[in-house]
Amino acid sequence: MKFPSEPFKIKVVEPIRRTTREERDRLLRAAGYNLFQVPAESVYVDLLTDSGTSAMSDDQWAGLMLGDESYAGSRNYYHLEETVRSIFGYKHVIPTHQGRMAENLLFSTVVKPGMCVPNNIHFDTTRANVEHQGAQALDVVIKEAYDPRCELPFKGNMDLIRLEEVIHREGASRIPLAMVTITNNSGGGQPVSMDNIRKTRALLNRFGIPLFFDACRFAENCFFIKEREPEFADKSILDIARELFSYGDGCTMSAKKDGLVNIGGFLSLNDDQWAQAITNMLILVEGFPTYGGLAGRDLETMARGLREVLDEDYLNFRVGQVRYLGELLDQAGVPILKPIGGHAVYLNAKEFLPHIEQAQFPAQSLVVALYREHGIRGVEIGTVMFGRRDPATGRTIHPELEMVRLAIPRRVYTNMQIAYVAESIVDLYRRRDMIHGLRLTYEAPVLRHFTARFEELERQPLLQRAAS
Numbered sequence: 001m002k003f004p005s006e007p008f009k010i011k012v013v014e015p016i017r018r019t020t021r022e023e024r025d026r027l028l029r030a031a032g033y034n035l036f037q038v039p040a041e042s043v044y045v046d047l048l049t050d051s052g053t054s055a056m057s058d059d060q061w062a063g064l065m066l067g068d069e070s071y072a073g074s075r076n077y078y079h080l081e082e083t084v085r086s087i088f089g090y091k092h093v094i095p096t097h098q099g100r101m102a103e104n105l106l107f108s109t110v111v112k113p114g115m116c117v118p119n120n121i122h123f124d125t126t127r128a129n130v131e132h133q134g135a136q137a138l139d140v141v142i143k144e145a146y147d148p149r150c151e152l153p154f155k156g157n158m159d160l161i162r163l164e165e166v167i168h169r170e171g172a173s174r175i176p177l178a179m180v181t182i183t184n185n186s187g188g189g190q191p192v193s194m195d196n197i198r199k200t201r202a203l204l205n206r207f208g209i210p211l212f213f214d215a216c217r218f219a220e221n222c223f224f225i226k227e228r229e230p231e232f233a234d235k236s237i238l239d240i241a242r243e244l245f246s247y248g249d250g251c252t253m254s255a256k257k258d259g260l261v262n263i264g265g266f267l268s269l270n271d272d273q274w275a276q277a278i279t280n281m282l283i284l285v286e287g288f289p290t291y292g293g294l295a296g297r298d299l300e301t302m303a304r305g306l307r308e309v310l311d312e313d314y315l316n317f318r319v320g321q322v323r324y325l326g327e328l329l330d331q332a333g334v335p336i337l338k339p340i341g342g343h344a345v346y347l348n349a350k351e352f353l354p355h356i357e358q359a360q361f362p363a364q365s366l367v368v369a370l371y372r373e374h375g376i377r378g379v380e381i382g383t384v385m386f387g388r389r390d391p392a393t394g395r396t397i398h399p400e401l402e403m404v405r406l407a408i409p410r411r412v413y414t415n416m417q418i419a420y421v422a423e424s425i426v427d428l429y430r431r432r433d434m435i436h437g438l439r440l441t442y443e444a445p446v447l448r449h450f451t452a453r454f455e456e457l458e459r460q461p462l463l464q465r466a467a468s
């Protein structure tokens, strides 16, 4: 296993506090066993998300001081515009405060009730923004994406046969655009190949359907293309990105991921009419088109971050650090989703805790145990997040995958801390039989995972469980 050496040194440090097991146990009870309700200051290694949690470089911090806070025509906007055009290649650059606002502006402009938008897998805010328009969000990723053991190099690919079926079934006039999410977050941070993107484009061209990218993790996707598609082995990440985006008509971007910033996003596209309508809406809900809900200094750090993220030494470290954690776990026999994705390692809770049935929230139980025993925060991606009630029977319909996502913030943790995470999980895996299931005591009508409350179930003896 290769130890991914850091291509940076540390200039500023942020202390983190160690807590005791008793303290964490108390905090968990107060939080109703929901890690979203635990104060971040009581977490030792926080792997809740890779979004907005990156460490900025000295160049980005220097850029903050060059913020031009003019209401209109800030120089930082022009820097961002030039940077985005030079990488993504689209004509219009519309800044937003984060990714979901880019989605909201795009879909509220071009999606009408009764329409449908295909995507490999919609991220939850993308799905919600499509559905909010009264349209259908369809996931058409290849079927292997749902098999946690299947090792394919590009498990985020579009299923082209199903995409064509969707177009025939729905009719091209009811599909205002198709999207491809790079990398595919909801499918485990898996990349999409250039070959698949070219073929997707060719298929959509036959029906005159525009293609947009959900580009949050575009640099990580391009790194995988370089690593895994021989045609690109000698190309720079910038050249790969330029070719990739040349097959699209636009993109939405949460720069909180591969923009290496704590807040920011944009929408970029070629169509003049769409851009005009979106800009009018932007002025209504975000701000003037040269700041779009952000300070000038935020635009500057985003412009700088977008260039830095293309650096191959950085990407080698970044993707390597995630892989390092995954391989440490895999070698110890801990069940994880394969292959290891670009931004996170996913624990397969169904296999980790086979003694906890899905109705007792195995992935949430694992998240709770990981925090209580070792002070590490992950996030449940399973029944709490995606379980739905069948309106006819009132019963919960469980999702296929029951995962704990360990998302790695960019440039934040040392490899020693990553090794600590691996050791802790291996320890927990050895003692997995002591982990209890949970019972839901409160749920909100929508997005219940943020505020749900639970209580712990008594441990059932193994023999009794086998008999029941």
Ligand SMILES: Cc1ncc(COP(=O)(O)O)c(C=O)c1O
Binding pocket: 051, 098, 099, 100, 101, 123, 125, 126, 181, 185, 214, 216, 254, 255, 256, 265
């Ligand atoms: C693939 C994908 N799309 C869109 C978003 C939404 O971005 P934001 O959180 O900046 O609104 C996210 C955030 O995690 C994401 O992972």
